[in-house]
Amino acid sequence: MGKEGNASQSWGSTGPGMLLRLIRTADRWTKTELVRESGLARTTLIERLEHLQSAGYVTSNKQPTQTGGRPAETYSFNDQAGYLLVADIGGSHVRVGVTDLAGILLATSERDLNPEDGPDAVLGGVIDDLDGLCRTGKLDPSRIRAIGVGVPGAVHEGVLSRPEISGWESTSVAGCFAQAFPQVPVLVDKDANIMARGEQRQNPEKYQNMLVLKVGMGLGCGIVVDGRILQGAAGAAGSIGHIPRGGNVQCSCGQWGCLEAVASGRSIAKALLDAGQEVHTSRDIVNLVRKRDRQALDLVRQAGRELGEMLGLVAAVMNPSIIIVGGNLAESPEPLLAGIRESIYSRFLPSLTSGLEIRPSVVGSAAGLTGAAELALEALLDPARIDESITLGQSWR
Ligand SMILES: [Zn+2]
CATH class of the missing domain: 1.10.10.10 (Winged helix-like DNA-binding domain superfamily/Winged helix DNA-binding domain)
Incomplete structure (x- = not known):
């Protein structure tokens, strides 16, 4: 900054x-x-x-x-004076892109990833993906102005302070990208937060108080209060996945009874696998939902009910005007939303929920990348930074 x-x-x-x-x-x-x-x-x-x-x-x-x-x-x-490189790294999937300085996506690519390969291999792979986009688009590297990255887990000063993936503790994500792309600012935030920025960008006036739920294999939540992303003391605000909700299901974090252990792509995939279906990713689950597979529909709706209970509590605390549901599992959002609405509207008093809109993401899978661009632009165009660059005689020419 x-x-x-x-x-x-x-x-x-x-x-x-x-x-x-x-x-x-x-x-x-x-x-x-x-x-x-x-x-x-x-x-x-x-x-x-x-x-x-x-x-x-x-x-x-x-x-x-x-x-x-x-x-x-x-x-x-x-806004044509250069490019931003952006990456949205999830627990099992990564999207990368190039934008202009208005944050408009010019090129993107995506693929699955295996977080168990470890942070060095995964982040190195993402840097290769970005390099590939730059080469394909014949971009002049000297016109890259900033980099924005979302990662699964809480981030404090560019370092993963509370990662969603074990083995990623204390990874300096900003440091890793800065090594590959020196001379440009690298901004890193939690994946659900960059998604919230991408959604907020659609209507900043309206989305002043907003809850953005990201449901993929894991869970994440971005919270916007009075127009600003809520970070918390260690960047961990909105980490709802490992809040204990009781029960005897073990979570990927090792604890028992976390929300994520019963209401995430991972938990649904496990239940479907146990029932003999070949399901490994959120996309596999969505494919079954689209085929109206009874078991998948029931599991996703039940996950929605569990999520609705938690979202209702968070909403009671922060009073959002809107809850937006996104992430790979929400690409066919009906059963998930139905479960969330069922819990929130039946379990919470109308005084808590009146006027509360609950809807799927309109930006869809691009929300993370456009949010990463917003994050990068905010730092790149910070007024103090611009003033300093002018005083130092720096320019985009
Ligand atoms: Zn957990």
Whole structure:
């Protein structure tokens, strides 16, 4: 994240970085509009704009006027000035992508992974995937501006503080990517949090208080309170998978009776395997759900009921306006949602649930990658960082 250096302090709170933040909120601006919205004096605004333009952060265009008069000059964020590399690493699957600086996905690829290969092999493989996308797209490596990564587990300062996969403890995910891509900021967060960012991006005004459940082989939850992702003391807010709900089923973490042990892709796959079905991944379960397999439908719906009990409790604490259900197991979301709604609406008082919307992800599988891009952009375009780069004479040219 941006450092508060001496350089940035000289700009005060009205430096070019803050102006850039304003410019990003709309497609294009005239100087008059920017003076009005920023509150800056016209001469100050022109000076700030010149800095942003010469650093390559802002471009200008001449727009013809409707009256046929002198074309008005407009200013826009230069979202074509480079690329972001993004990765959404789950417990059994990884997606990688390249975006422009508006966070629009330009290329993606995905594959299954085996977390038991260990963090070095898995992260090395993800870096190879990103390299592959860059080579296929003939991207100039010097135009990669930042990297955003989601991983299964709580992250504190780029390090997995509470991984969902045993053997991944204390893995420096940021350090691993920074070795492969030096010179660019690397931002890492929990997979459910980047998914929440991707969903929030659809409607930031509306999604100020939101719960995003990610159901794949494991469980994750991203919590948005007053417009911000809730991180908690160790980045572990929303780690609902290992909350004990009782019972005698052993969880992948070694404890007995965790929520994940009875309501996750892993638990459903195990039950189906025990019943003689060839099921190993969330996608295998979804395929059975799509074929209307009775046993798979019942197991997914029951998992939804269990999840609904927990989501109701969390919702009672944080009062979201919406619960979004995503992840690989939600790719055919009906039975899962039916179970969640059944529990929440039958077990919790209407005063807790009135106005609460519960729905599947509209962004779908791309939510993690677009959220990783948001995470990277937030750091890359942090106003203090932009001010400092201008003072140091750095640019995107
Ligand atoms: Zn557990």
